[in-house]
Amino acid sequence: VAPKVEMAQRNEENVLALKSVEFTWPEFLGSSEVNVEDFWTTMETEVIEQVAFPASIPITKFDASVIAPFFPPLMRGAVVVNTEKDxxxxxxxxxxxxxxxxxxxxxxxxxxxxxxxxxxxxxxxxLEQCDIPFSPEDSRDQLCFSLLALYESVQNGARARPPPAHFTGGKIYKVCPHQVVCGSKYLVRGESARDHVDLLASSRHWPPVYVVDMATPVALCADLCYPELTSQMWGKNQGCFSNPTEPVVSVSCPELLDQHYSVDVTEAENSVQHPVTKSATRRIVHANTKPDPSDPSAGHRSLSLCPELAPYASTTDSKLSSVRQRPIAFDNATHYYLYNRLMDFLTSREIVNRQIHDIVQSCQPGEVVIRDTLYRLGVAQIKTEAQEEGEEEEVASVVE
Incomplete structure (x- = not known):
């Protein structure tokens, strides 16, 4: 439930048609927190009513601000947010x-x-420091506006991808290297870096490494939306491997290696420290072989800078699930959300079952498959030893 590396993926063709659904937004911008249980219970109740009473009219007006993402329960944070309204x-x-x-x-x-x-x-x-063009004749108000416009753009997650006409903005999701879904968000408006920040902030454990093709906008948006949190996770490095104002250097991250950790289950749930790496350090990186030349910090975010991440380079785009990437359009809102939640669950369960099967097949006599406190699969050797009192006990040693 706490992967060390999570990768962002998207399906812009997994959409809901707007011809029979009208999304509404609250007149007054309040809290961005969404009630996950209430949202999915409403979807389930609505679809049951439509089956039981076929003549009933499906939802035609939909409050977009209550749409909740999908998270496996053990990977969901205490607070789940959706800032699409902003x-x-x-x-x-x-x-x-x-x-x-x-x-x-x-x-x-x-x-x-x-x-x-x-x-x-x-x-x-x-403005000079931020490379914002201006004229000497510009008034103070114009100068302020230029600075605030850049701030709003960064906080908004830079420019959103325009959704297809008459459809919602598709779906983004983050997966572990084995392609198990760690969280997914169904977009109404076009995708922006802000959506990725929502997924990260709503996770029980913010992954030590998040791989996304819009890494810089995601990191900068997080810096503005959660400054206290990011100051603990990457200080002033803006999610890079090293200081983006200095020359690019390779960085070793030994905490990302596969090691045996004694997981402290008594650790505070809201601790910034990751339960596997035992570190508060987080990074927002990309796997692009040709970084954006207009992004001065792109070189500091390349996955190739960290030797411990080399095994993950081939998994970032070569294992896209064909089922999850299938183009599909729904007219019914409840069907759309429940179908996507079900597909996320079923495709992930299939991967986990395959992993369990492979481990079981490799077990030797006297070995059993177990899970540790973070639900990682392992193999335990059962050893029976006679105690001084004549009792016997089983000692299990985890082998990842």
Missing amino acids: KTQDMQPVPGNGSALVRLLQEGTCKLEELGSYSGEELQYL
């Missing part, structure tokens, strides 16, 4: 370096709450 769908590309802006905010050089008190020269300095 996404700006029609945001245009904004000039500037988001990484530099986040750094200025972290250092305290730029304080948005004090922006109105900055002089024109101070604002121009900030």
